[in-house]
Amino acid sequence: MNDHRDQASCADFQERLADLIGSGEDLSAHPHLQTCDRCRALLADLETIAAAARQLFPSVEPPDDLWRQIESAIIEEDQSE
């Protein structure tokens, strides 16, 4: 019985999680997280994944000669018109 109540509560929380996270509000005080280790772990995992992904793909410059290729293609297109 308690399990069913817990699952209903988790389902309700997770149903609204996209909106809660998207709102940017501090979720640490959310009543459900005070009592649910599983949803607290879920949120922690999502935070960790997002943070790790940012480090995975730094912003980089294209190679220097790419402009020359683009320029040549533009000139070729202009001449064919």
Add this chain to the structure above:
Amino acid sequence: MPGSPIPAEPHSPGLPGRNGSAPAAAPAGRSATPPSPAETNAIASAQAGDHHAFSLLYALHKRRIYSLCLRMVGNVTEAEDLTQEAFLQLHRKISSFRGESAFSTWLYRLTINVVLMQLRKKGLSVVSLDEAMEPVPEEGPGRSFGAPDLNLAGAIDRMALERAIANLSAGYRLIFVLHDIEGYEHNEIATMLGCSVGNSKSQLHKARLKLREALRNQPRQEARL
């Protein structure tokens, strides 16, 4: 470095820290400032056929466009080809830019369409941008109750995460890249992709859950080094 662990950070742009701290600043790749007078002039001149002005626009936007392409396809050669195609399209279409949205947003959307078109050509499960943004409830990962906790709060294996992101469908990957990596807000993504803010939030959430699911399915020794 492939295979090296990525240490966890306290929070990301989209996920406020549990201690209530503000979201991190936008990543360096993202332009948060309005266009400079030099850029505005360059746009007008390029629209009039000034080649030098177009090269200036390339110099201003090449890093962001190339980085977006690289993040979407994960391959340097393909990213260069896509960057070239995006700027060729820009050259063909710049006269149609009316300034109704920011130039950078317009260029971004153009690039996203170039990338999605290329992914479709490769036969990946890519549909049009609008379709990619449609919610697909039956594809969403299951809820987390009853499942074992991943408990990633230490490190994530770099290659495992790269693989998991590469295996996301294009729609999920796009939202994940734009929000969690590029640092765009949901309202900006909604404008760029022509979807609702709610749709953007929901797709991002599903993308993150799918990544978590994929990482959970990694062998233990790979998932946590």
